[in-house]
Amino acid sequence: MPDFPAGFRWGVSTSAYQIEGATTVDGRGPSIWDTFAHEPGRIVDGSTGDEACDHYHRHAEDTALLAGLGVSAYRFSVAWPRVQPTGAGPAHAAGLDFYDRLVDGLLAAGVDPVATLFHWDLPQALEDAGGWLNRDTAARFAEYADLTAARLGDRVKLWITLNEPFIHMSLGHGIGTHAPGRMLLFDAFPVAHHQLLGHGLAVAALRARTASPVAIANNYSPVRQVGDTDADRAAAQAYDALHNLLFTDPLLGRGYPDAPGLDPAVIHDGDLDVLAAPIDVLGVNYYNPTGIRAPEEGSPLPFEMVPLDGYPRTAFDWPVAPDGLRELLLQLHDRYGDALPPVQVTESGCAYDDVPDAQGRVDDPDRIAYLDGHVRAVHEAITAGVPVTGYFVWSLLDNWEWAEGFTKRFGLVHVDYPTQRRTPKSSYAWFRDLVRR
Ligand code: FCB
Numbered sequence: 001m002p003d004f005p006a007g008f009r010w011g012v013s014t015s016a017y018q019i020e021g022a023t024t025v026d027g028r029g030p031s032i033w034d035t036f037a038h039e040p041g042r043i044v045d046g047s048t049g050d051e052a053c054d055h056y057h058r059h060a061e062d063t064a065l066l067a068g069l070g071v072s073a074y075r076f077s078v079a080w081p082r083v084q085p086t087g088a089g090p091a092h093a094a095g096l097d098f099y100d101r102l103v104d105g106l107l108a109a110g111v112d113p114v115a116t117l118f119h120w121d122l123p124q125a126l127e128d129a130g131g132w133l134n135r136d137t138a139a140r141f142a143e144y145a146d147l148t149a150a151r152l153g154d155r156v157k158l159w160i161t162l163n164e165p166f167i168h169m170s171l172g173h174g175i176g177t178h179a180p181g182r183m184l185l186f187d188a189f190p191v192a193h194h195q196l197l198g199h200g201l202a203v204a205a206l207r208a209r210t211a212s213p214v215a216i217a218n219n220y221s222p223v224r225q226v227g228d229t230d231a232d233r234a235a236a237q238a239y240d241a242l243h244n245l246l247f248t249d250p251l252l253g254r255g256y257p258d259a260p261g262l263d264p265a266v267i268h269d270g271d272l273d274v275l276a277a278p279i280d281v282l283g284v285n286y287y288n289p290t291g292i293r294a295p296e297e298g299s300p301l302p303f304e305m306v307p308l309d310g311y312p313r314t315a316f317d318w319p320v321a322p323d324g325l326r327e328l329l330l331q332l333h334d335r336y337g338d339a340l341p342p343v344q345v346t347e348s349g350c351a352y353d354d355v356p357d358a359q360g361r362v363d364d365p366d367r368i369a370y371l372d373g374h375v376r377a378v379h380e381a382i383t384a385g386v387p388v389t390g391y392f393v394w395s396l397l398d399n400w401e402w403a404e405g406f407t408k409r410f411g412l413v414h415v416d417y418p419t420q421r422r423t424p425k426s427s428y429a430w431f432r433d434l435v436r437r
Helices: 034-039 054-067 093-108 124-128 137-153 165-174 185-209 231-247 270-275 322-339 365-382 404-405 426-436
Strands: 009-013 074-077 112-118 156-163 213-222 222-226 281-286 290-293 305-306 343-347 390-396 413-415 421-425
Touching: 009 112, 009 185, 034 124, 054 093, 054 281, 054 426, 074 156, 074 390, 093 112, 093 137, 093 222, 112 185, 112 404, 137 185, 137 413, 156 185, 156 281, 165 185, 165 213, 165 231, 185 213, 185 270, 213 231, 213 343, 222 231, 231 290, 281 322, 281 390, 322 343, 322 365, 365 426, 413 426
Parallel strands: 009 074, 009 390, 074 112, 112 156, 156 213, 213 281, 222 290, 281 343, 343 390
Antiparallel strands: 290 305, 413 421
8 A cells, every 4th residue: 555645634434323323312302314214114124223333322432443443533423403402492411412522532542523513314393394495404504513513612623514415415305215205306406505505604603613624525426427429428417417516516616517406596695605615625425436328218317327337346236436536536626626625535435244254253355455445546646636635434333324224334343233242344454554554
């Protein structure tokens, strides 16, 4: 493995609903994911995040795993319904106490706390008032950011406003496979704009409370056009605008791209200035490229997704394509030039069906190969001049993978859910050695 620049940040990521459990403890309110997971048929194995990895009670053990890994940073998310059980009103102290303990434990272990404010677990009471379709949710989000930073702003080293607003819009509100389960297709655009407005307002709220840098974590997927008719080209452009440009162009001062579904009536005067509040870091979550061709006649979508041939595949059936990470980092650099802030890869990882052997060891050579390829792709991008300053593996632990329930394991650490026993996999040792070097 080639050398990385001094000060490069190595980390791992998780999110609240996927690991914490304790969903009714210490006054936490319900979130849209509690509601959704409890609806029959939503989650493939019928599971919920009620217990997840029980991290709420086991955070000290998990912090020890981080210390053993030697990472310089840990990206977790704050559950909004712990801080404001109904999404409004004063901070709920008992909820913030948990993050206070977590952050202090991380600092004592020499690990920088990196906090994401919204990783999809909207308080249910806000959903009942329209959720992200309602413009007021953006203002509520900024208020929550302020309350959280008032308590943790002196110790969190990097703030991330939103996680993957594209995925929350498209899966949560476009096709309904994620909470809150709405199927609006392109009528979901207000969810994009209101999340980005909330991001901009939260940036301002955070600046007033903390000197720590502020970021957003977007999901990116380089588009591989399949077929070469004009219609295929138009389809690839439409998908690229929706997935890759819609949530980045307005933040970096370019306004909205020409993307399907964009509704100018939702954008009020002055909004674009709020969205373009300078950020210090752009978080990049990358899993795989997307194959796109022209849709069939009569399709409600202006593109069709097609599986990409010729790649190894993960247990999620996602193609393993480290070249896509280098490609997207170079594309960001080419498109935004000097307007691109330093980039940190805030999620990168893979699911495999990891099973302990007779001795209880979990050997996951496929994950090691995956991470090795992606870390090298980051290095190539740095060599080509892209300012990448960090890389976070998704995820520290096997955890509750949204609509896939417990069926997809992404961790460097295996979790036996019935006993909550943690077993570091061989990828944990591999990543520890990489970080050490
Ligand atoms: C990302 C999510 C994260 C996890 C990984 C596999 O889209 O941000 O919570 O589910 O995918």
